[in-house]
Amino acid sequence: ACIAAGALGVGATFWAQSTTANIRSLTALFTALCVTLLLRWGHTRRWRGLALAAAAFGLGVGHHSSLGLLALPFLAYVVVTDPRLIRRPREWLPAAGALGATFLVLLYLPLRSAMGTPFDPAPIRTIDDFLEHVLATGFRGDMLYYRTVTDLVARGRVGAQILRLQFGPIVLTAAGAAVVRLAVHPPCGHHRRALLLLGGAWLVNVLAALTYRAPQTVEYLIPSYVALALLLGLGLGMAPSGTRARALRAGVVGVLAVAVATTGARNLPSMRALSADHTTRDGAAGLLEAAPEGALILADWHHATPLWYLQRVEGLRPDVAVEYVYPEGATPNEAVWLRRIDEAIDRRPVLVTNRFLAFAHTDYRWIPFQGAWLVAEGQGSPSLADLPEGVTPREVPFGDELALLGYRLAADTVAPGGTVELEVHWRVLRSPTHDYTAFAQLLGPQGVVGQGDLPHPTTRYLPGEVRVDAYRFPLLLHTPPGEYRLITGFYHATDNGWTRLPAPEADHAALATITVLPADAPPATRHPLDHAFAGGLRLVGVDYDASVPGQGRVYLHWQRDGLAPLDRGPWRASSEAATVRAVRNGQAVAQAA
Template sequence: MTSSDRRPLSNILVPALLFVAVFTLYAATAAPATLFGDPSEYQFIPAIAGIAHPPGYTFYTLLAKLWQTLAPFGAIAFRTNLLAAAVGAWTVIAVYLITSDLSASHLTFDVSRFTFYASLLAALCLAAAPDFWQHSIHANAHIVSAALAATHMWLLIRWRRTDNDCWLAVFALTLGLAAAHHPVTLIGVPAYGLFVLTARPRILRQWRTLLLLLGCLLLGLSPLLYYPLRSPSAPFGPTDMRTWEGFWGHITARGLRVNLFHFGLADQLDRALVFWSLLRLQFPLPVIILIAAGLILICSFILIHLLFTLNTVQDVMAYLLLPFVALSIAAGLGALAIAELELPNPKSPIAHCALCIVHCSLLILPFYQATLNLTRGISLRDFTVAEEYVTAVYERFAGRGEGAVLLSDWEHLTPLWVHAYTQGETLDKDDVQLVYVSTANPWVESVWAHIEQGDIYLPDYRPAVRDAGFRLLPEGPFYRVIAPPLTDTAPTHSLDVWADGRVHILGYDLPADTVQAGEHLELILYQSAPQPLDGIWMPYAQLGPAQARWTTDSRLLTTQWLPGEVVAERYELPIPFTLPPGEYPLRLGYADLSGGREELELSTGGATLELETVTVLPPAN
């Protein structure tokens, strides 16, 4: 087989092997099930053919629905997480192909022999970038935005290289799909237009080509018809998208526009410094130097996206995916630029060997970054917190007929919706009613609206509810909202200890007496004061050499206690990663923060009281 025969095979085989390798890496570190917040929404919305939060992500919804139908991998939640892995892997391949095509178009033969190394470097740098990796291991629409942007660049460069309008037609089609996905994917349109006009200035006079592009663009926009067709009967999402106001307001995310271009000219230097710190987290310093060397060819695309993203308040890391894609390409081009600069005698075997060594050495950098990511815990493979919360909700409320009310923010509701919509695990309203709390329905107003309906629970501590005069009683992972005074609760472990003769320590709950280093130990204390306190007193805890001096955040301060009421507070003791495994005594003390007394005398004698022994296990990673 000749060299010319082998080249087409390698052009297919290398990207295919790279896709398999990257997909395997992402799939191995992907979340196994639900997560809090938007990722879970991106799991159940396609499954029920609903409509996601603005701007709706219709292309993602249809793509994920197709993937969920065809991919035979586990439950819907995990299956959709794998879609992110597949899309992320394709984006890495697109970067490889873009760098290869740019190299073939602009470099000499003597340098183009290093195209493979440079293209592989660009692809691996993106694959190992923490922001990109994180978005490739859980369900989200933003990784699709990055994939569409990379696909746009590849199609345009392939069109420029081959002068075949079929590539330009496919570009127009994917541009329409991008518009049906998220407006952020259209920020590169000025750069795309400049590229097309520079490559073929006469295209404005080629009306047949323009009509072809318009037809492909309209075909790409066709997923937007999903909204008016589905909206009236959608099981989740807005129902008014058959009206122009409802349709346009949703796809342009009208309610979220306050987050865009939030910063002024005076803030741009600070925003640039923020971007520099984020860039250092994504790429090793030598790669950033290569990026600087390769920026010229794609600077317009990057600058437009950066100006938008760095002046946005919400989802900055998600929107930075698109510039990071372009910067990875720049890193590959920078590696080739080094080859051009350092080949004064391209036929010299010594120069050729030296460049091979340099490029092979550069390939170590993304592997170093990937290793660093894994040691820092980038993997979501063992993330089960959201599933544990769902289990806790069902164990606490299902089948009990209490008629309770669980007020929840978006983050805590979406995992429950995944189970309800995709697994048929619905909660009976006779057991518990789920109430969505938002800026339109704040926490305190929601409490008052349901106070006569039954016991009200919160998924976490809410100072606004406490400040409204209610007490928050810890119950498992929840807090029960109670009108003061609380007098009828009892701890698991009773105590009769006084701190400085004024605070009565009634007992404690210790949900677990075994904890891994790097996690936290939960302790619930029951306290009371027979007389009002005019100072802020706080407990503290010691576990062997580790000590937690708790702050006043998310606490009912002693100055707010009613005489004689029982105050139950949940405290967390962080366990250092460096704490050796073993058994340690858990000790409790009290401090007068207002009076500057770090240790108060306890009625048992001394400044601390031993509660029980806690076993510390080695850290998970």
């Protein structure tokens, strides 16, 4: 039991969710509670146990409707456990009544909505409103969104990678062995029925999560994590017969204990970093404090909740309205956002936390604003007359059509895998002859290590108009420490490729120097290693990339343990860069420094 609970608890997603206020932790709780009560009923066959399980399931569905899909394995378990239960209404009617009674809790929604309660983005005034909210019909277009063979194969790979990252290969192998043991040689019929319950819950949840269109797949899979952990615990708990079997079981438990501890140690640095991360609050507070008076902020759920918290709990900017833009069935999300913008833009300033590709084809202007975008009407809208506070002036003309005005760099230091955040202000000098794409690059001795590109319909822009581009691009994980140049510019497509607009000294403008720091955390790798080399170097992982046709890329992850004990003599650390060579049949086929 401790091994199974530990494997679940130190998994990255479960660990992160369990330390914050969110809906996912309770989905895990209700899943475990329902399964536990059903297994107990399977032992006792008492009607009270079935009624308790039904009540727990009803409360779980009321909490999050996605748990309703688990009715399939739950009912299958009940039918297989007691096929004649349907003939004894006195035993199942109390369960049906308990299930129905839990839905009375939902009456809280229209009652509180009528009172004008906070956090009520879609007021419930009619029966249709109530049914739409309870049945989550607004999300029906997202269910079974990925259903083609190609989609299912790709999503299956995503699911396999998620499970590997959550539990690690050793725990997954042990869970698979437990499933085989329960299916082939169960100690008793109850264990096989338990496999039906737990395996069915795992399968239904995985299929639902992988075919659902949402970015939070790792969170929607939490019920499957619970089922997998319970399967592992059930398999480990089966009493072995014989001295050798007991010794083998003890060895397996020991190996799993080490695997679970290793996973926890691997995730601990990330969890420590997350516990000290206040970027969500800082970003929400900055947006609220800078928002125009009486503005409307259209936000997705992850942005709306911290904004609401700051308003309701800390009383920050009550004059600003924050509205959650929720999915509306099969209507594309970008269409929903644009409709909400159209409805409000004539009455008050509008800011949006999300920017979709479809927005580029509208007549609105999208001005970066404290991590969001201020929506301005038409190409002839008033431009920014002066550079905002915190923007570094940098005037560079690009031909006679465009000119750089200045930039704002969030930080001049970044670690490999980190994100460069840059804001670039530029002006249209005269009507452009091409639709240009703005770019920003971070350059080092070995070329580009990070880049962002933002296409613009510049032929529609008016002379004198000021534009602001917001870049957020990651650095390559293997970027060496050192000084790097940040540049920006413009280019357009040609028959032979692309051409950059000329600047006075080059085809770009230099902005700043960014220092790339040494990585301060072990790299994420599919193939962890631990091979020590001379000079304090240690090979800690390797990854392979065959995504480019005709090329094979090998990424070696190195870690320096420290300098040698002596700084003189033949043992001193070399100041020269180490060279790594790939050798085949005694011949060097590739090398990197």
